[in-house]
Amino acid sequence: MKFEGTDTYVATSDLQMAVNAAVKLERPLLIKGEPGTGKTLLAEEVATSLGLPLIQWHIKSTTKAQQGLYEYDAVSRLRDSQLGDEKVHDIANYIKKGKMWEAFEAEDQVVLLIDEIDKADIEFPNDLLVELDRMEFFVYETGNTIKAKKRPIIIITSNNEKELPDAFLRRCFFHFINFPDRETMQQIVSVHYPNIKQDLVTEALEVFFDVRAIPGLKKKPSTSELIDWLKLLMADDIPDEVLKNRDNTKAIPPLYGALLKNEQDVQMLERLAFMHRRETNRQ
Numbered sequence: 001m002k003f004e005g006t007d008t009y010v011a012t013s014d015l016q017m018a019v020n021a022a023v024k025l026e027r028p029l030l031i032k033g034e035p036g037t038g039k040t041l042l043a044e045e046v047a048t049s050l051g052l053p054l055i056q057w058h059i060k061s062t063t064k065a066q067q068g069l070y071e072y073d074a075v076s077r078l079r080d081s082q083l084g085d086e087k088v089h090d091i092a093n094y095i096k097k098g099k100m101w102e103a104f105e106a107e108d109q110v111v112l113l114i115d116e117i118d119k120a121d122i123e124f125p126n127d128l129l130v131e132l133d134r135m136e137f138f139v140y141e142t143g144n145t146i147k148a149k150k151r152p153i154i155i156i157t158s159n160n161e162k163e164l165p166d167a168f169l170r171r172c173f174f175h176f177i178n179f180p181d182r183e184t185m186q187q188i189v190s191v192h193y194p195n196i197k198q199d200l201v202t203e204a205l206e207v208f209f210d211v212r213a214i215p216g217l218k219k220k221p222s223t224s225e226l227i228d229w230l231k232l233l234m235a236d237d238i239p240d241e242v243l244k245n246r247d248n249t250k251a252i253p254p255l256y257g258a259l260l261k262n263e264q265d266v267q268m269l270e271r272l273a274f275m276h277r278r279e280t281n282r283q
Contacts, residue, residue, distance in 0.1 A: 033177030036222025
């Protein structure tokens, strides 16, 4: 089985190679890149491309590594014991399986997504080292060892909010998704909107990359935000001439709320427009 992208996901040759290398080495694939570059979507597309089920574990700041294995609900067991419930005699009734347990016990190979691992505590990756290495873990409450029936394809994403431990990095195959160039971006747009007018795409990309090139932006617009912006431009039937003949004294692009996500960046573009107007008036 080889990943070669899908009809709905444009994967560069480097990204395809990284996915296939991680599968061959039987190591987790650690994916980094700007938010909105398709890191999470990659796992879904790998599963679709290879015809495998997908199990998703989305990490939050409060997530603990143990939750990915299992959780023991001692409170429910105590309550049931007070009520005289018969199921209290089997502790397995109070074990809640985590996403890694689901992936390990699957009869066929699955794709396991561990999404945004850098959101969790710094010790989170280290707490999974043994399980990722040996593909097994011990359930203390029942005395059972859970082993993977088929080694899952593990894809781990990170937005670089925290540095990951060296011991964890050594166990992964790493790939950084570079921001798409114009040619790749046009392919991505064509996948999402096959019937879009090419003149609109050309002018929209010109504006989009101009905005991204402005130094000092707090948050540069991403691929997903470009896709949203184009959807709005088409819905409002804004002619491409509006973008092509844009007035530099009005630096804010139409429907800018899809591209710019904080007031500092909007104010920066407004200042640039003001400075351009002042220079124009001087001339």
